[in-house]
Amino acid sequence: MKKVNIPRVVIAATQSSSGKTTVVTGILRALKNKGLNVQPYKVGPDYIDPSYHGMAAGRKGHNLDTWLVDESMINDLFVQESKDADIAIIEGVMGLYDGGKNGVSSTAQLAKKLNAPVILVINVQSMGDSAAAIALGFKLYDSDVNLAGVILNKLGSPTHKALIEEAMKKINVPVYGAIFRDDSVHMPERHLGLTPAGENNAREVIEKISEKIAQEVYLDEIIELAKTAPSIEVEEFEAENIKKDITIGIAQDKAFSFYYPASLAQLENLGAKLKFFSPLEDETIPDDVDALIFGGGFPEVFAQELMQNTSMIKSIRKANERKMPIYAECGGFMYLMQGIYDFEQRFYEMVGIIPAKAQMNKKLQTVGYVKAKILQNNILGKQNDEIKGHEFHFSTQIDTQDESFPWAFEFTKMRNNMKYKAGYAKDNIVGSYLHLHFLGSKQNAKYFVEKIRAYKKSLEMEEN
Template sequence: MPSCPALLISGPASGQGKTTVTAGLALLHRQLGRRVRVFKTGPDFLDPMILEHASGAPVQSLDLWMAGEHGCRQLLAEAAQQADLILIEGVMGLFDGTPNSADLAAAFGIPIVTVISAQAMAQTFGAIALGLAQYRPDVVIHGVLANHVGSAQHAQMLQDGLPTGLRWLGYLATSEHIALPERHLGLHQAAEIDGLQSRIAVTARALADTALAELPAPVSFHSLPACPQPELLAGMHIAIARDAAFSFIYPANVSLLESLGARVTFFSPLANERIPGDADALYLPGGYPELHATALAGNQASTTSIRAHASAGKPILAECGGMLYLLDELTDVEGTSTTMLGLLPGRAAMQKQLASLGMQSLHTKYGALTGHTFHYSSMTTPLQPEYHAIGPQSATAGEPVFRSGAIVATYMHGYWPSNPALIAAIFRGKTF
């Protein structure tokens, strides 16, 4: 049974600094010569980009509903065999959602670091920390870290107000050299943050003076023997668009394609690269095509090659932003419309209000595919949905799934390891 020191970084709510602390810890322990594996709780693409930058390794998603307890257990056991430290960034507040970060920690016996923003707060900090520690008896609190602290005197006040039995781990001072900027989908993509490496390095230096510079106790991760995947995609070449416009890609999805026997290559529509001519299928993931619409529309080498791929009847799976790229037209929040690929009839418009958010599952003859939706655009199309996804606690229709020839398109971001047979069917152009 593999074991490895592990911590889950959480807090009372979003905006406490979980990503900042997790990234800083990852870099700190790398600098101490340790191998660090980082995970992100829940469906997320942006935080993992920053965490990967800090840890130097791909960041997998851990979600008891989307990936399943067995899937999470396997990922943790594999990491424990390779790493000296496992760090998991939680999602929202510690007890928010079903399942939530506390459920994950309890399922695998992982101690929790509670990060609490102490801005405009004094002794109430201790009350919040105590509430988090006592709310559920099945979770173990490793200690409390104060963030956004105004001064050393402020930190002492917070520490003095912490109830007996709760470990004070230290604090991070408020600093413009640490804070990570935000955008409507959360954090910016890692490549877009000015001085990202410097920000993470400053955080790492600050955390070096806290108790979090020490390794926690090891956690044992039991896993069942892995069942080899049948090579349902043997001999296939699958091209994936990957750049600043198309970056919402679960590493587990790519790994699945490879385990199914496919050869995977990447290309950049934003750099006007052609889809490889021998590609049997194409994946257009989500991202920010609306921020790069003019460039994408003008990149003739990419657009021509993708249209030729579609004209040849080769399969295309397009999720969220990838689907918008296939439409006739995309309008940004300023009202500027840009002609897109025209491979799916319809138009989409960005809006300032969130259009859809939540976990989703798609039920087909191959079984269920889990995933999530998160988008700020609305879409109109004459196409009739072939399916509708549904929410985990409701039979209410969720995101539509469209099929046009060999194109499958939806707002839903699928977690492909939840249904390898369905993914293989889609990329082979089969009905589902």
């Protein structure tokens, strides 16, 4: 075991839509502009917030989620990704104490696991002394959470600020920032929440936010608070030098951007070289890949462009005909179907290697943690193996009424134990709405990599 000292602080909130992502993104950039090497983290399974974190900090944002990755590995992941950083800033999820069933992967759980002080962002619009009552309630709810102070967001005036700061003094809760309401400072949104950073003028937005944060958040005091976090004890590991003997093509562009860096790194640790390509802009998949992964994203937004890139579609179909292992999640799953009906019911033909269609809906269809039981042996594992993951989608899988349809999984929702069949698995393909994390599903990562090796070996034998 070794002890590692990493200054760190958790930025939490009373509830969703309190402005914490805007505040955190601004803090990250403002600290970077002060010359600090800042490592960002996001509690929970969110993909989009870390894209802003990474752009603001100049380092990849990572997720900390005790459902997707076993709690025993969280500190190791945190220390590994924080190396060389001067400070780690961890954005919470929803409200401080909100998470999955029984509080799994809540911000409070992660703050206690990392022994990190917490700053609570409170939207104080139309509020006075009640803000202090809220802060006190959050502080007393769990004495094991080190709620060290608050950031007041959406203040209306200097008088409003003075009123609430005085109330906070009465309960001995320090104020680490007082942000005045400015409707021109906000993050761009659409149906899944924030618009991914790569799709808009995010750099300009981040700079504007950071300028405001640098003036209204007490950065030096936050840095000093972060330094009070005690050292973290972790296992000492020697990095294995594993030969990279297979290559996986990763679809990554504006349509497909939902990947956990540590999940992809797990595939690299098992001997895979990753080669990124764009189904939107490239003509074909890379020539030298042995497998394909299509992550989540927004194919419905770019459906016209995806449909028109027929050379890419043909190259994917040819790879499937060769029985190349292909794994797809959510948006990637939709892309591999016969087509997508968008929000206006316009149909766009897609790759067509999965015999189903995707239907966009006005309302969110499902969100939350699931267990996925494999229904038949496939490229991710054996029948009855279970994988932990999550779902978050507006679309539904349709035209799958055939009794012989090869469902990939039986999903169990963790909030209510509802069970239902999901996805598609046949021969070399697995696709579904499941988002998994290969670091937390190491056996499935290993199984997948071995299937890829077997495919590559079979091709080499055919050539010889």
